[in-house]
Amino acid sequence: MKSITISSATALVIILFIFSNKIVAQIPTAPGTTGNAENLTRETSDPTQEFYARVSPDGKFLLYNALEISYSLTLTNGKLEQKTNKKYRIVKKEIGKPITNPLVSNAAYPTWLPDNSGIIFSYIKPEKSVIVRSDNNGVGLNYVSAGAMGEDDAEPAVTRDSKVIFTTLMSNTRMICSMDLKGGNYSVITEGSHPSLNPNDNNKIIYNIKVGKFVQVFTMDIKTGEKTQLTTGEYNNRDGSFSRDGKYIAFVSNRENPKKENKHIYVMKANGTDLIQITQGETDESDPAWGTDTNIFFSSNAEKNYNIWKAKVKIGK
Template sequence: MYLYLSIRFGKIVSRGFFLLAFLILFVSAVSASVVIENDEKLTNITNADHPSWSPDGKMIVYAANQAIWVMNSDGSGQKKLYDGMAWEGDPVFNDDGTEIYFAAESKKAYSARYISIHMMNADGSNGLKLTESADSREPSVNPDGSRLAYASRASGNYDIWTMASNGTDNIRLTDGDGDETSSSWNPEGNTIVYSSSGDIFIIDIDAVRPIGLIQDTYNNVEPAYSPDGETIAYASDVGGDYDLWLMNPTGSSQVKLTSDLSSEKAPSWSPDGNKIAYVSNEGGDYNIWLMTFGDEEIEFELTEKTVDIEENQINNTQLIKLREYAIKEPREFIGIVLLFSFVFVVFIVGSFMRKIS
């Protein structure tokens, strides 16, 4: 009898410690090592959007008031680089910083207006249109500068396409039901992350089907690979307004970076991976902000695993709220976990003692 109860007690305690270990692991997963050293506003303009770094990290190109602007990475030297008297946006430097790709509104005689992809020298000279007819925008340059990924309506809704850097050899990469936008290359140039109808996917450039990283009831948009490919920044409206988040390339270990009442979107990594330029409407108008991380390397405590579409989905609203609470109040959350664990162990011991008495 005592042997049976001892074995049973051992199993119950083991399960209790397993639960405790799971809760502690959960806390470490949402409390990954991310130290924000500084967060500052760089511009004081209206409708700023889409910051993008030069390869040497010294310049940031961005869109504002339907024109293309450039500035030093500390916010100084702001100047309008190109204004074709129509809408221009989505600027990005090429791989060596000598050219800039961007999107602009175009019009042919006796035809409707459409958005096309253009390129120009980094000083704003020698503009050249690369796409025609269908709306095409959001160019993203692969690591060696040989190809662009972009969003195009050439086949109906927005799909992700790729083309050579001179505008030739156009290849459709995705063909989903919704609009697929905001493409970003991994450092090896063989995988692209993008958003589709509020979800985030990755796809190999030679693959047939994408893999879902985040698929829930919220809008998760504008994913961007870090320079080392170990982290993906993105924007999500999980808390109501858009905030910046980080996650592993597998879609696990989502970590919230901002918790303001304003909206933060369009994250763009510096070439050294220590900073993120983004847009925020804190104070009213959308402007470019710069977030600087501490010297500590961004690390996720949760061991990476192979992506499993069924396992990686976060569809439980309560779990998301719990995750947010753990991020905002980690000490209180850990205290609650420890208190729960203590009560749980006391309950187990009490039950065991009643059975043997």
């Protein structure tokens, strides 16, 4: 089997030829917001794809994923094949300041330890991703577990009593699990993904799970096992995040136009009532996370690149 790797310049010409007769949708330069939001601000503007923002306990810094995507075209036996190359790293920045500080390569899904003493994340350099922690500058990689608990350990969060909540793949199913900071007392909690802690009650988590054809937002008391479905409908609702006082939940949904994949930010009370829409239009938003003063940080593909934005939400007291 003979293969020929095509140069990036040649690849660009081929791609332009393929799409020359197609109409590409115009993506706005900023996310559209409803009257329920104000002070929309762009936090990052790097050429990498940036998502999964997490705000430090003191509200001063951000951690987020930076994904660099490159493409190569290979001609094999007369067939043109495209290969996607991905490089992940964790980045830290001071909120409101332009300077970014790359911390750890081959790592993703970062978040802060609750006492602000360090960070915890998924280290994807080994054959199977594992949970690792370090100091706030990414120095000193301390393996929480000696080896992967499943096929892909990811999305860690740490409770105030030092329990690590994370997800892993088991028999191709994403499961939410727990262990201590030394990798002991391992247990499986439930099927699901994207777990997030209630800051006021670390026994309660919010997470995604598919119900029928659509993803929905659930909460669970991990002490009692009680589960509550907060969203319904024939569209995807996902990526819930509790506000710092535990009274509100931000999440994303494509309910504005279920025929499209692009999602927008919504906010509801912690019991699933009083839903309001925050972003709207032709952009795609994901991974909302609460900062201080009802600010929500999120990723948006405005200007055709996923960067971190923030907006202040108008909610009742």
